[in-house]
Amino acid sequence: MLGAFITAWELIISGDRELINILIVTAKTCLTSSLIALLIGVPLGIWLGTTRFKGKHVFIVLARTLMGMPPVVAGLLMYMLFSGVGPFGKLKLLFTVTIMVIAQVILITPLVIANLETYVSPISQQIYETAFGLGLGRRRTFVLLYNECVYPIFSTYLLAFSRAIAEVGAVSMVGGAIAWKTNVMTTAIMLYTNRGSFTLGIALGMILIALSLLVNIAVTMMQRRLSA
Amino acid sequence: MIIPPFTKTYGRRTVLRTPQLTFDPGKIYVLIGPNGSGKSTFARITAGVLDPDEKNGKHVSDGVIRYMPQKSYPFRMSVRRNIMLSGGDPERAEELIRRLNLTAIEQQKISSLSGGETARMALVRVLMKPCDLLILDEPTSAMDMESAMISEQLITEYRNLYGSAVLLVTHDLSQARRLADEVLFFQEGELYEYGPAEKLLYHPQKEITRRFLEFYGSLAK
Amino acid sequence: MQKSLSLNLSAALMLCVLTGCSSSPAAPSAEPDKPETPAAEPAAETAPAETGTVNTVILKEADDKMINTYTLLAVNPESPFTDADGNPVDGVEVNTAGAEALIDWFLSEEGKELAAAFGQEEFGDSLFYLLDGAPVFEGEITPATEETAQIRLSTTTSVNDSGLLGALLPVFESKYGYKVEVQSAGTGKAIAAAKYGNADLIFVHAKAQEETFVQDGFAYVLPGFDTERLSFLYNYFVLCGPTEDPAGVKDMDSVLVAFKTIAENKYPFISRGDGSGTHTKELSLWPEDLGITAEADSYADYTDWYISANAGMGACLVMAEEMHAYILTDKATFLTFQANNGN
Numbered sequence: 001m002l003g004a005f006i007t008a009w010e011l012i013i014s015g016d017r018e019l020i021n022i023l024i025v026t027a028k029t030c031l032t033s034s035l036i037a038l039l040i041g042v043p044l045g046i047w048l049g050t051t052r053f054k055g056k057h058v059f060i061v062l063a064r065t066l067m068g069m070p071p072v073v074a075g076l077l078m079y080m081l082f083s084g085v086g087p088f089g090k091l092k093l094l095f096t097v098t099i100m101v102i103a104q105v106i107l108i109t110p111l112v113i114a115n116l117e118t119y120v121s122p123i124s125q126q127i128y129e130t131a132f133g134l135g136l137g138r139r140r141t142f143v144l145l146y147n148e149c150v151y152p153i154f155s156t157y158l159l160a161f162s163r164a165i166a167e168v169g170a171v172s173m174v175g176g177a178i179a180w181k182t183n184v185m186t187t188a189i190m191l192y193t194n195r196g197s198f199t200l201g202i203a204l205g206m207i208l209i210a211l212s213l214l215v216n217i218a219v220t221m222m223q224r225r226l227s228a
Numbered sequence: 229m230i231i232p233p234f235t236k237t238y239g240r241r242t243v244l245r246t247p248q249l250t251f252d253p254g255k256i257y258v259l260i261g262p263n264g265s266g267k268s269t270f271a272r273i274t275a276g277v278l279d280p281d282e283k284n285g286k287h288v289s290d291g292v293i294r295y296m297p298q299k300s301y302p303f304r305m306s307v308r309r310n311i312m313l314s315g316g317d318p319e320r321a322e323e324l325i326r327r328l329n330l331t332a333i334e335q336q337k338i339s340s341l342s343g344g345e346t347a348r349m350a351l352v353r354v355l356m357k358p359c360d361l362l363i364l365d366e367p368t369s370a371m372d373m374e375s376a377m378i379s380e381q382l383i384t385e386y387r388n389l390y391g392s393a394v395l396l397v398t399h400d401l402s403q404a405r406r407l408a409d410e411v412l413f414f415q416e417g418e419l420y421e422y423g424p425a426e427k428l429l430y431h432p433q434k435e436i437t438r439r440f441l442e443f444y445g446s447l448a449k
Numbered sequence: 450m451q452k453s454l455s456l457n458l459s460a461a462l463m464l465c466v467l468t469g470c471s472s473s474p475a476a477p478s479a480e481p482d483k484p485e486t487p488a489a490e491p492a493a494e495t496a497p498a499e500t501g502t503v504n505t506v507i508l509k510e511a512d513d514k515m516i517n518t519y520t521l522l523a524v525n526p527e528s529p530f531t532d533a534d535g536n537p538v539d540g541v542e543v544n545t546a547g548a549e550a551l552i553d554w555f556l557s558e559e560g561k562e563l564a565a566a567f568g569q570e571e572f573g574d575s576l577f578y579l580l581d582g583a584p585v586f587e588g589e590i591t592p593a594t595e596e597t598a599q600i601r602l603s604t605t606t607s608v609n610d611s612g613l614l615g616a617l618l619p620v621f622e623s624k625y626g627y628k629v630e631v632q633s634a635g636t637g638k639a640i641a642a643a644k645y646g647n648a649d650l651i652f653v654h655a656k657a658q659e660e661t662f663v664q665d666g667f668a669y670v671l672p673g674f675d676t677e678r679l680s681f682l683y684n685y686f687v688l689c690g691p692t693e694d695p696a697g698v699k700d701m702d703s704v705l706v707a708f709k710t711i712a713e714n715k716y717p718f719i720s721r722g723d724g725s726g727t728h729t730k731e732l733s734l735w736p737e738d739l740g741i742t743a744e745a746d747s748y749a750d751y752t753d754w755y756i757s758a759n760a761g762m763g764a765c766l767v768m769a770e771e772m773h774a775y776i777l778t779d780k781a782t783f784l785t786f787q788a789n790n791g792n
Contacts, residue, residue, distance in 0.1 A: 135294065
């Protein structure tokens with residue numbers, strides 16, 4: 001383990017070009033996918049948590065079920081759809097960062113939706129009644145409701161980002177772990193593990209965790225500031 | 229202000245059925261009755277946050293209503309900003325804050341407030357602006373005795389200042405005795421008996437009303 | 450630090466003595482840093498920092514029964530592509546010109562020389578040998594155009610893990626302006642990628658599956674060659690086991706005898722068990738009367754010594770090291786594993 005730690009450190013300070021490329025691709029993929037998931041999932045989750053309609057439970061159960069979708073299944077689905085023989089083959093998206101982002105968005109958006117719905121559902125009626133009782137308009141009420149969600153939005157973002165950066169099934173399936181192009185931290189770890197280079201795998205794992213830690217610290221600091 | 233008759237049904241169970249009611253300006257109407265008798269449901273429908281059964285049509289009030297729900301929501305901002313949410317005169321806010329002992333925590337984060345403090349903040353918030361009908365659903369149930377007394381004073385003053393009709397839901401019969409001009413007794417979703425306070429609270433016509441008053445009267449003096 | 454270094458060197462020395470020191474894979478620390486790939490660099494650097502030494506050694510190699518032939522196949526643009534439900538699909542794009550250029554280069558003098566030399570520098574031993582009578586390309590290689598620049602090469606993990614392509618492709622790319630995207634997966638998925646229209650050529654080592662691929666019409670004969678299957682490299686799987694070699698396979702005449710002895714005396718053996726090329730080869734080496742196949746039922750009676758790991762080569766090597774078991778592996782993975790002192 002100490003060897004792995006030293007290797008990790010040496011890799012970082014040597015500025016290894018391949019490692020830097022892997023880090024950039026990882027950051028690009030996971031930050032984009034988690035932000036898109038947030039942009040789609042937060043309004044949907046809040047909407048599900050605030051409105052009442054027949055069949056709403058179907059949506060919620062669906063979102064909660066999709067939360068448990070194995071990454072490799074999301075990847076496989078995208079692989080089939082975007083293969084040369086698939087319906088979207090002409091778009092030539094397979095083995096690009098774009099398709100990795102799409103697969104991850106599919107994977108993590110349900111998580112964002114379900115999380116926000118769970119948070120908003122029990123407070124939305126109370127907020128509505130209080131605001132209505134004070135004569136506040138719809139738009140004002142909506143802004144107040146969003147403001148209440150700042151804290152869970154940050155926590156949910158971290159959850160989404162963590163799932164994105166930790167998963168390997170989807171990105172390896174649609175990305176193909178192509179060196180210099182779609183190889184991310186997790187797929188690189190898999191490659192090194194299969195190759196028998198366990199030390200290097202653990203070293204990359206340590207860097208991945210450090211990266212995760214940095215993002216967590218940054219987001220948590222923002223969360224504390226904005227939700228004070 | 230005239231409230232039309234309506235019913236409220238959940239599934240097959242009718243939880244509320246009321247006749248047409250008129251609330252006169254400057255009077256305090258107190259709603260009493262056991263748990264689940266329909267008091268809060270009546271308050272919510274009258275306030276317009278809950279729709280009665282469809283056949284009654286949507287309830288649209290002909291005057292300004294201010295309503296404080298049983299669980300008034302403390303928004304994630306300072307106590308002061310919560311109070312000023314619907315606007316109003318800052319000097320009035322200042323005075324109400326002082327009288328309900330909120331001055332020390334005026335700028336504090338809402339999450340650090342106790343239940344009693346939250347309830348006081350909520351009452352000040354709803355009392356910030358005039359209205360035709362003020363609906364308060366158990367505003368003092370989370371407060372200590374002293375705060376409850378001050379609150380009662382503030383409610384009376386509000387009525388005197390703006391000449392509003394006040395609808396107050398309470399469990400506290402002594403509070404009803406202190407504030408009520410008229411009393412509405414709810415029982416199993418029906419407006420069972422109503423009338424002037426001195427008559428209904430001291431000489432109820434119906435046996436069930438009498439038993440309720442005796443029971444709760446002996447518990448809370 | 451000083452102490453552990455000398456300790457490690459002496460351990461490496463002992464290992465050399467024990468193995469008869471045919472090659473010297475246990476002395477990677479003597480190599481200068483090669484920052485080509487991250488795999489190469491730490492392999493050289495971390496070795497002295499580790500305290501463990503690999504006990505597993507190569508016991509049997511260069512046996513004809515363990516030969517492993519590598520083949521290039523260009524994907525036929527007129528392939529009978531079908532979607533997931535088996536319906537025919539038209540107009541699947543295949544970069545035939547790019548695939549042709551890359552195959553031509555692999556089979557040119559330059560490509561072959563580089564392939565045959567690969568491994569000398571890092572392990573002091575070639576990992577691939579040129580096949581006698583391999584097809585030759587002597588013409589001009591077409592440089593890339595905007596349409597043909599991106600080549601999708603699908604290969605197996607073991608080929609990719611060996612580092613061969615990482616060493617060869619940059620030469621081809623910088624000379625002719627192509628960009629080769631290498632996807633690696635298990636043999637099955639690597640071939641499936643081509644069938645799904647996601648590869649322009651494949652580089653595999655599984656004869657039976659290659660022949661099916663050709664029969665199904667997914668490959669075609671490139672101009673200047675006379676067959677779809679362009680086999681040009683080979684190497685050997687190696688039989689590894691504990692240094693003590695309790696079965697004594699090192700001195701046996703044939704690998705078949707070695708496998709028979711291991712089975713008869715129930716020495717622990719780690720099988721990949723994952724349908725990979727290595728697994729397929731291993732299955733062909735057991736005495737027929739044992740009836741060991743890829744099916745779990747077939748080795749249900751042998752679980753006291755036959756361990757089906759269902760894992761990658763690296764993970765299986767670690768398992769073999771821990772259990773003092775015998776194992777069939779490709780040489781490149783084993784040498785990397787050994788260079789990393791089993792970590």
